[in-house]
Every structure is written in C-alpha cells, then in structure tokens.
Amino acid sequence: EVQLVESGGGLVQPGRSLKLSCAASGFTFSNYYMAWVRQAPKKGLEWVATISTSGSRTYYPDSVKGRFTISRDNAKSSLYLQMNSLKSEDTATYYCARHRGIGTTSFDYWGQGVMVTVSS
Amino acid sequence: DIVLTQSPALAVSLGQRATISCKTNQNVDYYGNSYMHWYQQKPGQQPKLLIYLASNLASGIPARFSGRGSGTDFTLTIDPVEADDTATYYCQQSRNLPPTFGGGTKLELK
Secondary structure, three states, X not given: OOEEEEEOOEEEOOOOXXXXXXXXXXXXXXXXXXXXXXXXXXXXXXXXXXXXXOOOOEEOOOOOXXXXXXXXXXXXXXXXXXXXXXXHHHOEEEEEEEEOOOOOOOEEEEOOOEEEEEOO | OOOEEOOOEEEEOOOOOEEXXXXXXXXXXXXXXXXXXXXXXXXXXXXXEEEXXXXXXXXXXXXXXXXXXXXXXXXXXXXXXXXXXXXXXXEEEOOOOOOEEOOOEEEEEO
C-alpha cells in the first residue's frame, strides 16, 4: 500500500524558515517524480514544487521560486521542502504527492497533509 | 499560466447524474493526449485522483465516475450519484508548467 506521511509543520514567524519532510513507503520511491501541493484555508489547490527521480531537476511556480527548495533522499525514501523567507500567504496545508508516471503529470497518491501557519 | 474555470457548486438528487465542467483558456491536448485530470476532496481529507488524461479511470475508482473532453472543454460525470460523493471536485492540467488547478466544484445533494 502506498503511503506518504508528512511532518515538520507548525507555527512560524514571517521571514523565518521551516523544513517539511515526507516519508514514503509501499512503492519504489526512486522511480517516481514527487511534488508538494498546498491548500490555503478554505481555498483551492496550488502546486508548489516538483523534483525528478534523481533529484537533478526541480520545478517551482513563481510564487515560491527562490524561497522554497525541494529535495529528496532516495536511500531513505524521503522527500523534503525547505521553506525560507516565509510569508503570511504561505499559510496552508502542505501535501506530499506522487506524480503518476514520468514528468509533471497528475498526482496519483497524496499524503494526509501538514499545516504550516505563518504568523507573528 | 493555463487558467482552469469551474462552476463553484452543483446540486443533484441521489441516483441522478452529476456533470461537472472545466474549461481552460489554452488547449491542453498534445500528441493525442488531453492533459486534464480530476480529483475528489472530501472535508478534512487529502485529494484523491479520479480520472487521468481526461478519460482514464484511476485505480480503485468505481465506474460511476467518467471523464471526457478535449482541447479546452472537459467534463466529469458521476452516474448515479451516491451520498458518499458529496465533496469538492477539482480539475488539473499538466500540459504546461506550472501545473494548475481549477477553483473546485462543490457537489451537494438536493
């Protein structure tokens, strides 16, 4: 059974940093592109970052480019999101998600999400 | 960025057909595939993939769910609707970066 379990969320002040983790199991982690998708309270879904199977390629929307860094450790089947210079508009539930197939395709499995609140 | 537009809400009766639409401002077809996908999200839960590449049923999804469309116009159909289908449904395109989502359609029962 595919499982994605996020951790590392919490309350953080504007301008500070936070690192999210996602532990994957039930599939060969190194074979899949992985992503982070967020959802602000009572709002829709927003893609945040994608990383290739080896980690050599990463993709971000303009809203987080230069502030967020996605990475992975295939030996530990783990995905990470380093978030720097956090803003109040980054407040959201962050989901770890697996891309279906190679490339930035659909997201076929999602974690339960972790809440990040940016507030002073 | 490709913009996806969905109606905010839809109310249907149990056992009837629900048709949820998603329109894009750019063509999301490429080499014979339509890069449109559909998700279901229930309150307090993570999204679940229902349909990928416009019309392909994801693993474990009942055949009551179906998708169709091409180019810029897509639909998700639930027939017949069951009580457990009350949720918000999102479309998502992966034709271009960044992947973008529609605003969601909340399905309610009459």
